[in-house]
Amino acid sequence: MNKRIIPLIMCGGAGTRLWPASREVHPKQFLPLFGARSTFQDTLIRVSDAALFERPVIITNNAYRFMVLEQLAEIGLEADVLLEPMRRDSGPAIAAGAAFAQTRDKDAIILALAADHVVRDTAAFVAACREGLTAAQAGHIVTFGVQPERPATEYGYISPGDVISGQVRAVAKFVEKPDAETAAGYVKSGYLWNSGNFMFRAAVLLDEYRKVDTASVQAVADSVANAGSDLGFIKLDTDTFASAKSISIDYAVMEKTSRTAVVPVACGWSDVGSWHAVWELSDKDGQGNAARGAAVFEDSRNCNVTTDRALVALEGVDDLVVVATQDAVLVSRQKDANGLKRLVATLKNVAPQVTEDHIKVHRPWGSYQSVDNGERHQVKRIIVKPGGRLSLQKHHHRSEHWIVVRGTAQVTVNELVKTVHENESIYIPIGAVHRLENPGKIQLELIEVQTGSYFGEDDIIRIEDDYSRS
Template identity: 75%
Template sequence: MSYRIIPLIMCGGTGTRLWPLSREGRPKQFISLFGKRSTFQDTVLRVSDQRLFDRPIVVTGAAYRFLVLEQLTELGLQADILLEPARRDSGPAIAAGAAFAMTRNADAVVLALAADHVVQDTPAFVAACEASLSVASAGHIVTFGIKPDRPATEYGYISLGEDIDGHVHSVREFVEKPDPATAARYVADGYLWNSGNFMFRANALLEEYGSVDAASVDTVIRAIDKAERDLAFVILDKTAFEGAKPISIDYAVMEKTTRAAVLPASYNWSDVGSWHAIWKLSEKDEQGNAARGAAVFENSRNCNVSSDKALVALEGVQDLVVVSTQDAVLVSRQSDTNGLKWLVAKLKSVAPQVTEDHLKVHRPWGSYHTLDTGDRYQVKRIVVKAGGRLSLQKHHHRSEHWIVVHGTALVTIDNTEKIVHENESIYIPIGATHRMENPGKIPLELIEVQTGSYLGEDDIIRIQDDYRRS
C-alpha cells in the first residue's frame, strides 16, 4: 500500500546572517524577503498538493509557536506543530519528527525541509520528490544535490556513486563544510552541494541514527512518547529531549550511513544564508544594484540595500550591503558571508536587544511597537487583532495610560469593565489587575504611555492568559 509523503519542516533557526532584518524574536523564515509571503509559508505551500503530500509536521521552539500558527492560518492550512523544549540542532529535531511521523504511519516516508530555503521552480521540486519516492521507500536516505556555482565552505559536498534507478545515485562520499582549497577541488571534481533537505522512511532514519548514537535516539523517542498537547501544539518532554546530543543530521547520520543516496536536482535552490544570497536572488538595475525599500544609487555598482523606512543613498561605492531598520544599520561587504555571524555574537554582549527583537514585537494577540523611551517613561503603539485579548495581568513598578486611536477596546480594571472608543483614554494604576481586549471586527489601535521606576517586559505578572503564558 502506498502512502503520501509527510513533510517535516524544520523551523527553529535564528538566521543571524541576515541581521538586522532577522532577529531571534522573528527570524528570517518568518519574514517576507521576496513578495508577500515568508519563506516558511512558501515552504508549506510547496508541499500542499494533497495528492502527493500528507499533513505536514513542523518542528520549532516555543518562542515561535504562535508565529507558526498565525502564518499557517493565513494560508488556510494546518500542521502538527512539535515544540522543542531546547535547541539540539537538526539531528534530534529530525529524529523527533520521524518518531512522530511513525505514530501516524509505521512505514511513513518523510521529507525533511528547512523552512528558510528558497525554491524558485516548484514543479521541478515536486518532480524531484516524486523521482526520489521509490528509492526512499526502499530504505535509502535521499538528499537533493545542487550543482555548485562557487567553492563554498558553508555547505556539505557529495560525490555521486552508482546509478540506483535512473534518477537517484548512491553516495560515494559525503563531506561536511570543507576548507576553501578542498571545496575548490570538489567543485572541479563534479561534487554536488548538499541542500540539507532529505527524504527517507522514518524507521530507516531512526535505525541509522540509532546505530551511531542509540542513547540520543532513545531519549528523543521518549520525548515523543511523553509529549503533552497544549492548544494546537505537541510539547516534547523536556527532561527526555534535553538528553539528546546536540548535533546536525549531516554529522550524526549522513557522513556515516551506508544508505545515503542523492538525486541531482535543478529547481533554483538557495538557502538564503547571507545578504549576498539575497542580492543574487533580487532584481537589479543595469549596474547590478538591488534595493528592498527606498534607495538611490549614483556611480555605484553591485550594491544591496534593504531599508524599512529611511531613504538610503549610495555614491561612488561598490559591492556593499546596507541594511537600515528603525533601530540599527548594517554596512558590510558583499563578499564577506561569514563575518556577520561574528558581528552578531559581539553585539549580543554589547547591545543584546538589537539581536533579540525589533522595535515592533509580534504577540499572538497582535503587536506592539516602541515609539519612544526615557528615564521613567515609555511610549508604545499597540495593535490588537479582532477578537484578540491580552492576558489578565498587573505590574509592580509602572502605571499605564491607554489612548484609543482606532477601533474599540473593552478594558477590565480590577472588578470594573469599561468600553473605550476612539479618542478616549483610560488610566491603569500601579498594581491594578487589568486586561484589554478587542470585541470588534476591525483591528484595535492605541497609544500606551508607561510611567514608573522599571519598564521591562518582565514586570508583567500574568494571572490568566488565553495563550497559556502565565
C-alpha cells in the first residue's frame, strides 16, 4: 500500500521579479494575483486531500511567519512551520524539511513544492503525484517535467530517457535555460520544462546530498535537532544552520545523482516568473489586454495593467506592462524580464525602500499605512485584527493622538486603561508607556496623528510583546 505524502512548501523567497507589487517583506507568493487567494494558499489547497497527503511542512523565515499563519487560517488549514535563521537557497531548505519530516516518520515521502507556482489543472497534477509515488518509494528522486506549451527561454529543460514504470522515465540530462532557437529544438525533440518540484524519500535525498556535501547536511540535521519552539513555530538553530553552504537543490543533488526520474505532466503550470507570465495566465479582452484593477484601453494591444487604486488609461501602445501601486509605478516592455531584474538591482541602490516594503506595512496584529507626513508630523491609518494587540511600548521623540473610526479600542496609557469607541479619541504623551488592542469581534480601524521630531520605527521601545519582538 502506498504511503501518504508529506508536502514541503518552500516560501522564503523575495519574489522581486514582480516588483512593485511584490516586495522583500511582502513577496509574490502571498499576493492574490489570480483571484481571491494567493499562490501560497492555492499550493496548500492543491495538496490538501487527506487520502493522499499528510499535514504539510512549510519552510519560511522570521519576516514571513505571521503572513503564513494568517493565510493558513484564511483557508482553514494547519501546518508545521519551520523558520530558517537566514536564506541558504533551496538545497539546505529542502534538506531541513526532509530532516524534520523524518522526526515524524523515518520513512517519510516528501513532495517539495515552491509556494509561488501556478497549476491550472489540479487533477492532472495530483494524478502525476500518484504516478510518481511508486518510483519515489523505490528510491528515485522524482521531478515533474511539464509538457511545453511553447519554446520558452525562461525555463530549464529535461531530456527524458528510458521508461522506469508507467509514465515515469529516467532523466537522460538536465539542460540550462536555452536561447530561442535551442528551445525550439528541445520542444521538437520531446524535452520537458523543468518545474523545480520534486518527490523523494527523505532518507534518499539526504543520502545523495551527503555524497556531495556531508558537512552541510550535518549542519542542517543539527539545526533541526537543536531547533526551538516559539509561538508555535519551529525555529531552526542559528549557529548550525549558518554553516550550511548556500546552494540550490539542482546544483547540490539533482545534477549529480544517478537516482533521478521524471513524470511528464500537462497541468497548466507556470512559475509566474515575470509580469509577462502573469499576462499569459490572465483573462484578456479582444485586443489581448489584461487588467487587474481599474484600467481603460484605447487602440492598445497585448498590454497588462495591475493597479491598486489609480485608474490607468493606455492609448496607442502595444506590449506594455504597467503596474501602479501607491508608492511606485512600473512601465516596462512585456517580454523583457531581465530588464526588470536589472531595474530592481538599480533601485536597491538609489531607492531601497521601494524594493523592501509597501506603504501598507503588515504586522502580526494587523497593518499600518502612512497617509501623510511632514517635518513635524506623520499620519497613519492603523488596522488591528479582532483579538490583536500591539506591544506595550513608549517613544522618546513623538506623541500620538488616536481617533477610532471603526470598532472598539482598549487603550493603556501608563496606569490608565480605557475603552475608546468610534468617533472618540485619546492622547498619548511623549514617553508614556502605552498599548493598543482590539477586544472586539470586528476590525479596529483608527487614524494616528504623530507629532514630534523623529518618526522612525526604531523609536519604538518595546517593553512587552505577544510576538517575541521586545
